[in-house]
Amino acid sequence: MTTGAYISATAHAVLILFLLFGGLLEWNRPPEVSVADVSVVTEEEFAALTRPETSPEVATDAVAPAAPPVEEAPPVTAPVEEAAPEVPEPAPQPEAAEADAPAAPLPEPAPQPETEVTETAPPVEAPPVADDRPEAPEEVAPAPAPRVAPEPAAPAPPQAEEAPVVVEETVPSPEPAEVVEEEQVAAAPPEATTEIVTEAEKPKELAPASSPRPKTRPERKPEPVRTAETPKPETPKPAAEPKPAAETPRDAVADALAAALAGDTAPEAPRAAPSGPPLTGGEREGFRVAVQECWVVDVGSQAANVTVTVGVEMNPDGTVAGGQVRQISASGGDGSAQRTAFEAARRAILRCQKGGYALPVEKYDQWRDIEMTFNPEGMRLK
Amino acid sequence: MSAKRILTAIFLALASVLPAQAAPLRIEITEGVIEPLPVAVAPFIAETPDARQYAADIAKVVGQNLVGTGLFREIPQTAFISQITNFDAGVQYADWKAINAQALVTGAVSVASDGRIVVKFRLFDVFSEAPLGDGLQFVGDAATWRRMAHKVSDQVYSRITGEGGYFDSRVVYVAESGPKDARQKRIAIMDYDGANVQFLTDAASIVLAPRFSPQGDRVIYTSYETGFPAIYELNVNTVTRRRLDVPIDGMTFAPRFAPDGQTVVYSLAEGGNTDIYTLDLRTGASRRLTSSPSIETAPSYSPDGSRIVFESDRSGTQQLYVMGTDGSNPQRISFGPGRYGTPVWSPRGDLIAFTKQNEGRFHIGVMRTDGSEERLLTASFLDEGPTWAPNGRVLMFTRESAGAEGAPALYSVDISGRNLKRVPLNGPASDPAWSPLLP
Incomplete structure (x- = not known):
């Protein structure tokens, strides 16, 4: 009896001791030393590696002088047209307001002076915060956001302002080096989600267990960067020198280059374009994305039931010839909805062309005529 | 969609191979952005x-x-x-x-x-x-x-x-004042955005559910003036009112105009049973449309005047039904979980808005007129009584907060579920009804 009790007590004590301290053998193992290869680099190489990516200096040259002080339009003398056009009688207003025909027909808009007001890029570079975000779990539901776009964008972190969509006149800075630090306000692209989230679909909990983040950094359509911000004090190159294309992975640079090149080559536009190879998938996709970023769809409207096909003729510099967009066909919806859908498509093409779409000029023959079908079927409310 | 894309890609590839140089570059754009x-x-x-x-x-x-x-x-x-x-x-x-x-x-x-x-x-x-x-x-x-x-x-x-506007319109609603257990209620009218509030009735008796005529010149509502709920018609311009000639031995409520402006559809509760009736304002003749032993109420005409949507608990729970204007051929259209009520037909005719109660929350939602494509737009402690903007694009409804301090307020939401916001008013307000676009 006592022997059994001793054996049992001893065995239990050993077991308890093992459970308590047995693991220490594991813990006491010395930590592995991580070994990394190192190599010696020269100061120049190091500088080259760590040089901050700068925006294309060429943009400065191309853009800065082009923003003239607000130009006075040639005085418009309203040409008295032959006869006032019959204006459709608007809704009668018995007691409150009466609608009449306009006092005068709208005079022809003044011929636009050749202003080079560049479309400055509203959404400036996202702050690094956006880059370092961990991958979001696959099934994270999109959070409600004011903008719904194919590519999600996280809300701006508190310290960053959302990029102002309205950009003031670009003023060439006499001392670029001085402006830089002040002007470079961290700004994020407008917050966007991939689908409409109604109040009914929001989770009940006000505090989510995990913060939903976009899976990857959104691919934004790169746009020319504000010139006042581009020059950096440590940038060794003179402002006017364009970077070789190989060094500029970002499309912003390519855009700016294309814009600059286009500016140079515009006068000799009617060139004999070779009937070269077709556009690559990437070139085609880049163009498609550029247009869709400006295609604003009102999903609650009747126009969201309309698929419209439009045709444009392009200039070699990637702009729409004469700003003319013609409707080829439309299906779904009534006449008014089709007109609205066409106007939205036209706005998308004309608004996003800016200095010209980034299409390879050597393949101009391939994209001189473009037909674009705007199909909102996938966006419609369901 | 992916199949379509593949086909498009194949087509484009073929098109680019073909020697005909006249063939334009074809691009299909399927994803835009939704932003102001x-x-x-x-x-x-x-x-x-x-x-x-x-x-x-x-x-x-x-x-x-x-x-x-x-x-x-x-x-x-x-x-x-x-x-x-x-x-x-x-x-x-x-x-x-x-x-x-x-x-x-x-x-x-x-x-x-x-x-x-x-x-x-x-x-x-x-x-x-x-x-x-x-x-x-x-x-x-x-x-x-x-x-x-x-x-x-x-x-x-x-x-x-490309669609009609809704700014030059008005909304009637019930303006409330006083503590929650002794609320005073008045019919009030305002611009769609909450400006120019005017009261149409005094606070002597409880009033409910004002509804505009299709011309926007009259309002019908339920009043407890006699102690029992009865339907009154009020001229908005002269602020004169009259009691409608409906049976006085029961409780009449939930009135709504037909698109012709001369017929009113309403509910009559009699002996524990509630059914739907119509009243011809010219002849004063009433007609019974439903006759089941369950509760049928909240009728609303389709804009073409050919059908009526209403709520009924004949299946055991409160659901939505659509029937002919003579009460024929009722079809149930709501089948989701929870209870559905206060259906309103869109002025466009394409959607029906409703209140839904499910799992302790209230929602304002919309569905197709056959009950398909149900979408819930809001969720809160208490949302109810949607009304359509004249262009069928926006819904206004009552939202009441919880607790003793809770008070009703008017909210509006786009039918996409976006742009949910409160209508700025000074006091508590409930039961809005949107007018047509003013002439």
Whole structure:
């Protein structure tokens, strides 16, 4: 009896001791030393590696002088047209307001002076915060956001302002080096989600267990960067020198280059374009994305039931010839909805062309005529 | 969709291989963005010195109306590069493109010799460099300057969206005051945006569920004036009212006009059973449409006047049904979990809005008229009683907060579920009904 009790007590004590301290053998193992290869680099190489990516200096040259002080339009003398056009009688207003025909027909808009007001890029570079975000779990539901776009964008972190969509006149800075630090306000692209989230679909909990983040950094359509911000004090190159294309992975640079090149080559536009190879998938996709970023769809409207096909003729510099967009066909919806859908498509093409779409000029023959079908079927409310 | 893309890709590949150089490059765009359209509302020009205040006020209301839809974003005037100084001068499109304005509204206001004000406006599609429709002018009494601003806004809205506007409209509702257990209720009327509130009844008796006539000149509502609920018709312009000639031995409630304006559909509770009736206002004749032992109420006509949607618990739970205007062929259309009530047919005719109660929460939702494609737009402690904007694009409803301090308020939401916001009013308010667009 006592022997059994001793054996049992001893065995239990050993077991308890093992459970308590047995693991220490594991813990006491010395930590592995991580070994990394190192190599010696020269100061120049190091500088080259760590040089901050700068925006294309060429943009400065191309853009800065082009923003003239607000130009006075040639005085418009309203040409008295032959006869006032019959204006459709608007809704009668018995007691409150009466609608009449306009006092005068709208005079022809003044011929636009050749202003080079560049479309400055509203959404400036996202702050690094956006880059370092961990991958979001696959099934994270999109959070409600004011903008719904194919590519999600996280809300701006508190310290960053959302990029102002309205950009003031670009003023060439006499001392670029001085402006830089002040002007470079961290700004994020407008917050966007991939689908409409109604109040009914929001989770009940006000505090989510995990913060939903976009899976990857959104691919934004790169746009020319504000010139006042581009020059950096440590940038060794003179402002006017364009970077070789190989060094500029970002499309912003390519855009700016294309814009600059286009500016140079515009006068000799009617060139004999070779009937070269077709556009690559990437070139085609880049163009498609550029247009869709400006295609604003009102999903609650009747126009969201309309698929419209439009045709444009392009200039070699990637702009729409004469700003003319013609409707080829439309299906779904009534006449008014089709007109609205066409106007939205036209706005998308004309608004996003800016200095010209980034299409390879050597393949101009391939994209001189473009037909674009705007199909909102996938966006419609369901 | 992916199959379509593949087909498109194959087609494009084939097209590019073909020697015919005339073949255009074909691109299909299927994903756009949903975001407010940037609009510039230039300061309206005061063409006479005494019009300055009107010009400023009208331009402000136009901007507020457009932004309030959630479909537009107003570009601040401080960003403008060029100013509009002459209503008839040409527009420097490049200046407006530079600030990314997609539409530009210009206007001018003058005070005529008879004291009436004249409001002119033009709308421009900036990137197409062309006017969007003709310029228009409105003439009206100075006191109605807000309505003129709404009319301008309606024109701008409909020219850009291709749909009718809803700014020049009014809403009747029940204005509440006093503690929760002894609320006083009055019928009130306001502009769609909460301005110009006027009371149509006093607080002597409880009033419920005001509804506009299709012409917007009359309102019918339920009042407990005699101690029992009964239906009254009120002329909005003269503020005179009369009791409708319906059976007085039961409780009548939930009245609503038919699209012809001469028929009223309502519920009558008698001996524990509630059914739906119609009343011909010209002849005074009532007609019974349903006769089941369950509760049938909250009827609403389709805009073409051919069908009626209503709620019924004949299946055991409260659900939505659609029947002919003679009560024939009732079909259940709601099948989701929870209870459905207060259905309202959209003025467009394509959707039915409803209140849904499920898992302790209330929702405002919409579905197709056959019950398909149900979408819930809101969720809260208590949402109920949706009413449609005249263009069928926006819903207004009552939202009540929880607790002893809870009070009802009016909210509106776009049918996409976006742009949920409270209608700014001073006191508690419930049971809104939207008028048609004013003439």
